[in-house]
Amino acid sequence: MKILLYLEAENFLRKSGIGRAIIHQQRALDIAGVAYTTDPHEDFDIAHINTYGIKSLMLIFRAKRMGKKVICHGHSTMEDFKNSFVCSNLLAPLVKKYLTFLYNQADMVITPTEYSKKLISSYGIKAPIVAISNGIDLTKYARSTKKEQAFKQYFKIKDGQKIIMCAALYFKRKGIDDFCKIAEMMPDVRFIWFGETNVWTIPRWVRHLVKTNHPKNVEFPGYIKGDIYEGAMTASDVFFFPSHEETEGIVVLEALASDQNVVARDIPVYDGWLDNSAATFAKTNSDFVSALKNVLNGKIDKRQVGYQVAESRSIESISSQLVAAYQKLLGE
Template sequence: MLGMKVLLYLEGEKAISKSGIGRAIKHQQKALELQGIPYTTDEHDDYDLVHINTYGLMSWHLLKTAKKAGKKVIMHGHSTKEDFRNSFLFSNQIAPLFKWYLMHFYRAADAIITPTEYSKQLIQSYGITCPIFPVSNGIELPKYTPDKAKEVAFREYFKLSAEQKVVISAGLFFRRKGIEDFVKVAEQMPDVTFIWFGQINKWLIPSKVRRLVEKNHPQNVIFPGYIKGDIYEGAMSGADAFFFPSFEETEGIVVLEALASHQQVVLRDIPVYEGWIGEDAVDFASDIDGFVAALNRVLSGQRNKCEAAYKVAESRRIELVAKQLATAYQKVMEL
């Protein structure tokens, strides 16, 4: 491990700082600090291995330059064709081209790091043969320890009484994230406040989703935009449930945040959670009626899976991820 310096690269950092990828690179930095591995985020610095998190033209140029200079290159498999679909305007039409484009990066890398066994299998199904290491994005547990002051700040920010039932979610305004189902479920539970944290330039998403966020939602749904810090962390533990109806993820950082917050969690039953999140820790459902039933069980106190949920987050805590990341880097340096 001695003598290895890592370049962590994120193209267009400002544009994607509010996304899961933006959060993931912060976790990578923390992981390297925990392991005492020197790193830089400046591509003009000296380095031995580059860990590329994005897929733009500058990322491609860096990949080719690094390979030519004899440096090791790891691509981070944040993205797949499957999770690109139902996101941006025209994403479904572009998805096959996006997959072809992704494969150029994945084929050119010495190795790939991706958050779950599920996303590893997807990338392998594209015909990629280089080593693929499943390493969670990780979670900083202390940040999401329930804190009464943060929970009060959350309720005061949204002018919610202590008795008001609240269900939250977080993510970009993508159909893939299940935002339409989130609103449909809220329509069936008018006495409950539903809050969706997150934002994106609304002209990048289909008009139907844009109208849903701007005006076509019931009064009990709030879209406050992107909020971080005490209000968000207070919501994660101080709400009555975290409901994430996403159709496709490579892991789901916001799910880890909810689990770490000792929160009651309701998820769509999709393959990415297989093998690491079980029904002992969360409630799974697949349609509107199922989501409503699951949330009603949680809100009426029939379910308490908080401790099992927290244990899942513990298994992906940043300290463990740091060791797995260091091991992956070492193996790539030895290739």
Template sequence: MKVLLYLEAENYLRKSGIGRAIKHQERALKHVGQDYTTNPKDDYDLVHINTYGFKSWQLMRTAQKNGKKVIMHGHSTEEDFRDSFIFSNQIAPLFRHYLCHFYRKADAIITPTAYSKSLIENYGIKTPIYPVSNGIELSHYGPNPDKEKAFRDYFGIEEGQKVVMCAGLYFIRKGIDDFVKVAEKMPDVRFIWFGETNKLVIPHKVRRIVQKEHPSNVTFAGYIKGDVFEGAMSGSDAFFFPSREETEGIVVLESLASRQHTVLRDIPVYKGWIDDNSADLASDVDGFVEALNRVLSGESNKTEEGYEVAQSRSFDKVAHQLVEVYERVMEI
């Protein structure tokens, strides 16, 4: 069996969760020696499609016409499309209708969590759906003095200064507004947001937050990867992710894998795999401030329990789950 991993518009999506997810799929399949390609012109038996554009639809139809199996990856839902781009809330119902064309036509759907599976099922989709985590490469994360120094040097962090980081697109859904409100209540702490979105496609309110309406202790660092980002994951004092909706959250896995103190919004996607034993959960600005103060004072330390969660979703485990789904679909 040879698998085609497909990502349409890779240059545009490479900074997004979907762009990172397909890289995770490649690494996972390498772990178990599964034969795969990313070139649609190659021969293959099954295509694992990660995007929803016109070329993805064409590929699906052509593959099935030629007797090949098609798996759609359920990265996207109506719920996580809302509160993102300009007019996203107005067109969200249409977006769901559009997604359902792909989900209904596929031979199977892979989605990261039981929560995202339940959302797709609630759309009336009868296609078989398999929850498989995006996975995490444990060896890439964790304490590393050289990477942590690269992080501190890049941002000019002074000795003893407390630093809270986040990573995500410039979306209200990601909680960028609450991130700034929390920073306002903690002026002695440095807050750094990694990630970016083209400012032309985000609402004016979000552009104002990023460009000028944030306190001096907040830094919007843009898209940074490699040693600086990985050093931030382990070298910060906390990872604070106030996202209101996720299908899983790769950056959450990265934080847990880094043995970082993790503060999250208490939302349904984490049910069954992250709880108060492995992260500090809160629901509003005051709750986030309280949780971060517990972490920064040393009162709360759940890093080892969080790391165990990351271990349960490591690439070696995820790869076997992916291949099992591929084999099951090939037998249909």
């Protein structure tokens, strides 16, 4: 069999979790020895669609006319569209209707967690929905002195300086406002937010927060990948993820694979795969501050169990699940 892995608007999405997810799919198929293409003009047996634009919809219609099987990847929901771009809350009901229509064109929907499966199922999707993690490359996030040094040199990290990092788009949904409020309550710690979003697509208050209206101990260096980012994952003291809504949270998997302490908001997406034995959860800013201080002071260390969670969702593990879903769809 041959799989078409399709990502519309790649230049726009490559910095997002969806951009990472398709790279993980490619790696998973390489491991399994399954042929794939990213060119929709080549022959294929299954079109695995990762995006939701008009080109994606047209490709679904074309694949169906050709008698090919179609998988829509449920990376997005109405719930995680809210509190993101300008007018996202106003448009959210329309987005739900569109996603429902699009997912109903598929022969199968793959989504990263049981939580996102439950949400998508509630839309009235007729196709079978399968929960398969986006997976994580354990070797990529293994501790490296070279990478850690690259991170420390780039940010001029001083010996003994405490670092709390996050990686996300500039969205209220990601908890960017709480990240800054908590940093203000911990002035002796450096807070670094990796990632970026086109500033003209986000609300003005978020734009101002990123540009000027944030505490002195908060930094927004933009989108950084490679050695510096991977070094930050292992060399920082805490990965802090205050997101309000996710379908999985690839960056959390990256942190767990980096053998890093994770403090995250207590939200339903983690139910069934990430619990208090592997990460520290909180709901209020005061509880976040308490949890972060306990990690920094060495009172909390859940890294060993957290890494085991990452191992359970490694790309090698996900590879077999993905291939099984493809084979089931083709009746093999």
